[in-house]
Amino acid sequence: MAKRETAMIIYIDTPFKEEQKTLLRSTLKADELIFKDELPSDDERLSSLLKADILLGNPKPVDWLQQAQNLKWLQLYSTGFEYYSGVKIPAVVTNMKAYYAQPCAETIVAGIMALYRGIDKYDTLKSQGRWVGYQAREKLQLLFQKKVIILGAGGIAKHLGNILSGFDCGVTFFARSAGEATLHTIEDLEKAIPDADIIIGTLPGTKETAGLFTTAMINKMNADALFCNIGRGNLVEDEAVLIDALITGKIGGAVLDVTAREPIPEGHPLWDCPNTILTQHSGGGSTTEYDGIAAFFLENLERFKQGNRLKNVVDLAKGY
Amino acid sequence: MAKRETAMIIYIDTPFKEEQKTLLRSTLKADELIFKDELPSDDERLSSLLKADILLGNPKPVDWLQQAQNLKWLQLYSTGFEYYSGVKIPAVVTNMKAYYAQPCAETIVAGIMALYRGIDKYDTLKSQGRWVGYQAREKLQLLFQKKVIILGAGGIAKHLGNILSGFDCGVTFFARSAGEATLHTIEDLEKAIPDADIIIGTLPGTKETAGLFTTAMINKMNADALFCNIGRGNLVEDEAVLIDALITGKIGGAVLDVTAREPIPEGHPLWDCPNTILTQHSGGGSTTEYDGIAAFFLENLERFKQGNRLKNVVDLAKGY
Known part of the structure; x- marks a missing residue:
């Protein structure tokens, strides 16, 4: 890439607060910064997006983006980008890659530990000001030395592996070809499921992962086992089957950061699922x-201006 | 110790279920097993306790125990035994030592992660069937690389250290003389507190630890820091000060397995403390x-009958 000395028009469609805006404004004095949330109308938003050289954020709708013929670089603020699957733009696209991996891994482990150590139940008791004490002890479980299957071998999976090593867990990864994975095919996975205490989906949303966790697999889970999902909700072939397994106690519980429908609608049966x-x-x-998104953008922008290769380049068509 | 071939009278004051009772009965056919919860009156309980050679459990009241002149061995089912402090009995006393260390460590980490990742708040939202989604993200914290002070260097402290290594935390131990501790005096501890993100009490209940965590220390904690206690509730010099710090947001939150009063009474301000x-x-x-208590007792009983030294011998007077 050639070095770019000219001032850039940067359109920002990211829910920044004043502190990140101030940082960007004070760092990028020569460039024109346009914050979407400061524009009064859709007309102005569209015309600003169309003249931008650079776009920071995840713009909607897709057809606005497809008209942005002046765009040279789109920096997404997410890791996943299946919303833009197949979109054709003449710009390089970058994502946040493993930026969310540690928080995502921590949320899943926090959820698992809450179920195992009864934190959700103690929280309800606290709101009622009610002591049960010893009665609750016998239902508590340990994460120590549990057998865990992680679907995927990317950033979240790696961070989960690090955390679970502190609990001496036996961790097995499912991935087509990644080096650390020992489960490569659907058949490998199906065979391993009955022995697992915890199954964690970390897969991105692609054609290959949609419906990958099948009804047959849910039926193979043991009665204490937990299903967790921090990748994409459409990993589960039929969420109604998962809900039924939770309500009837066919499986031990679930930690779901992602679901088939988001937001989960009012009155949806997931709200009433036990455990x-x-x-x-x-x-x-x-x-x-x-702060981290703003910092990463500034770092990548410096590369862009110097004509160096950007970090975290992705291919909208391939999905990774 | 001499080998004991004679049948023993074993009095069991431990809340076993039928499965543990069956295990003990089938393993110890030659001995006389008396389960306290199967006796109809206090008179029978006292007379059974007084004729016992061996006692498994934590008998109350203390003066019954002090009359048990036939007793040769008391196996407690707890780790702590301050309730029996100074009790004089002619028997060897053993406890469960580090048996509860991993579950205790997991409960504290589960509580910390619940606060950091908002699990308590999401649980409340679930009970209301209410989606807030992205709004909640900006208040979430990470356990990754947090600075942790652990008060104590015993079993729970070691297990906490193992778990926290998976989060790349900086862990410092406070103990008078233990090798892994770098904070040895109250002055060392006071100096370290302002830098800590998390402080975890794991100390047993002894004269030295009562009130060790002072009001001055609470006042030195930073505004995001968490106070956790899995040792004994009387570690905190003045619980009202801790409660005030939580209500006014002077500290970030608390995870309390133990408190000054247990059960926490109805209407107590702790029930309404935020975070x-x-x-x-x-x-x-x-x-x-x-199951683990029964198994450990059988193992130690075998040593007792063989005249070998028992595991986990403690000194009621010294408190460890």
């Missing part, structure tokens, strides 16, 4: 989430 | 808790 933690697609969140 | 997880002295619990 289930619903973290509302917050897994990647943290107090420093937007 | 607080109360696990009701269940930290040691697990589905296999009583």
Whole structure:
């Protein structure tokens, strides 16, 4: 890439607060920064997006993006980008790759430990001001030395592996070809499921992963086993089967950051599933989430201006 | 110790279920087993206790135990035994030592992660069937690389250290002389507190530990820091100060398995403390808790009968 000395028009469609805006404004004095949430109308949003050289964020709708013929670089603020699958733009696209991996891994482990150590039940008792004490002890479980299958071998999977090593868990990865995976085919996975205490989906949303966790697999899970999902909700072939397994106690519980429908609608049966933690697609969140996005963008922008290769380039067609 | 061939009278004051009773009865056919919960009156309980050679459990009241002149061995089912402090009996006393260390460590980490990842708040939202989604993300924190002070260097502290290594935490131990501790005096501890993200009490209940965590220390904690206690409730010099710090947001939160008063009375201000997880002295619990106690007792009983030294001998006067 050639070095770019000219001022850039940067359109920002990311829910930044004043502190991140101030940082960007003070760092990028020569460039024109346009924050979507400061524009009064859709007309102005569209015309600003169309003249932008660079776009930071996940713009909607897709057809606006497809008209952005001036765009040279799109920096997404997410890791996943299946919403843009197949979109053709003349710009390089980058994502946040493993940025959310540690928070996502922590949310899943927090959910598992809450179920195992009764934190959800003690929280309800606290709201009632009610002591049960010893009665509750005999239902508590340990994460120590549990057998865990992780679907996927990317960033979240690696961070989960690090955390679970502190609990001496036996961790097995399912992935087509990744080096650390020992389960490569659907048949391998089906054979391993009956022995697993915990199954954690970390897979991105692609054609190959949609419906990968089948009804047959849910039926093979043991009665104490937990199903967790921090990848994409459409990993589960039929969510109604999962819900039924939770309600009837065919499986031990679930920790779901992602679900077939998001937001989960009012009155949806998931809200009433026992032994289930619903973290509302917050897994990647943290107090420093937007600071980190702004910092990464500035770093990648420096590469862009110097004509160097950008970090985290992805292919919208391939899905990774 | 001499080998004992004669049948023993074993009095059992431990809340076993039928499965553990069956195991003990089938293993110890030659001995006389008396289960306290099967006796109809206090008179029978006292007379059975007084004729026992061996006692498994934590008998109350203390003066019954002091009359048990036939007793040769008392196997407690707990780790702590401050209730028996200074009791004089002619028998060897053993406890469960580090048996509860892993479950206790897991309960504290589960509570910390629940606060950091919002699990308590998502649980409340689930009970209301209410989606907030992204709004909740910016308040979430990470356990990754947090600075942790652990008060104590015994079993729970070691297991906490193992778990926290998976989160790349910086862990510092406070103990008078233990090798892994770097904080030895109250002054060392006071100096370290302002930098800590998490402080975890794991100390047993002795004269030295009562009130060790002072009001001055609470006042030195930073505004995001968590106070956790899995040792004994009387570690905190003045629980009202801790409660005030939680209500006013002077500290970030608390995970309390133990408290000054247990059970926590109805209407007690602890029930209404924000960012607080109360696990009701269940930290040691697990589905296999009583199986493990029965198995350890049988193992130690074999040593007793063979005249070998018992495992986990403690000194009621010294408190360890």
